[in-house]
Amino acid sequence: MNWREWAKKTDRRHILALSGGKDSSAMAVYLRDKVPNLEYVFCDTGVELEETYDYLKKLESFLDMKIHTISAAEGFDFYLKMFSGVLPDANTRWCTRMLKLKPYEKFIGDDPVVSYVGIRADEPHRQGYISGKPGVTTVFPFAEDGLIKSDIYRILEDCGLGLPSYYQWRSRSGCYFCFFQQKREWVGLLENHKDLFELAQSYEKIDPDTGERFTWMQDESLEELCRPERVAAIKKEYEKRMRREAQKFASNQRLCDMWDGDAEGQELACLVCHI
Known part of the structure; x- marks a missing residue:
């Protein structure tokens, strides 16, 4: 079953998790008139760049839909103490687990869900978040429709959003202290x-x-x-x-x-x- 067939399902929730980055934002624009009752969600770690919040406000205004902001019950400092002061790294990634995945899984609950992920057709080596919950189906509209990086730029430019300003000096959205930074x-x-x-x-x-x-x-x-x-x-x-x-x-x-x-x-x- 392709993603358009899943989008017609009325017996489940349809959710797009936003990061404040270019791909998920372009996905929100791309799906706006294609998926009825799509829920837009942002997992706020509390340690994002101000530019990310500004861009999400612009996106929310364009969509004319509320972006639901969810967050963990406790912040980064709480979990840092819980992990004995050991900073997260590429192997542990406890920041993602505690500040992103757990709040998102709680938001989903036990409902049947179609989760939309913005992986493109020109990055088949990448794998987005796929929930282990039995009622969650993950779909990849960009990959299925053959959209590549240049299409993402075109979508964002055509709708007037453009790129988030942090792309002038940063390659990705996420926490300001992300350990994946160059x-x-x-x-x-x-x-x-x-x-x-x-x-x-x-x-x-x-x-x-x-x-x-x-x-x-x-x-x-x-x-x-x-x-x-x-x-x-x-x-x-x-x-x-x-x-x-x-x-x-x-x-x-x-x-x-x-x-x-x-x-x-x-x-x-x-x-x-x-x-």
């Missing part, structure tokens, strides 16, 4: 939201007795990264990579294309956060 993105956070960079830095700890490091990146602390000489080196390396990419692709390639193509760990990122 180093160039950490520099972007430093330059665009110094207060948030300093908050992220305050979470990092080094055990004075054992030397064990609890940092967002395995090989470098934010204290080390924010030194002027290190910032300059990161920018220089990023520019070199962009020049290499520019030789491979058309000269009018978008900034966001280049971010996506160069994103370290992009394929591993938690799509419930980043789509």
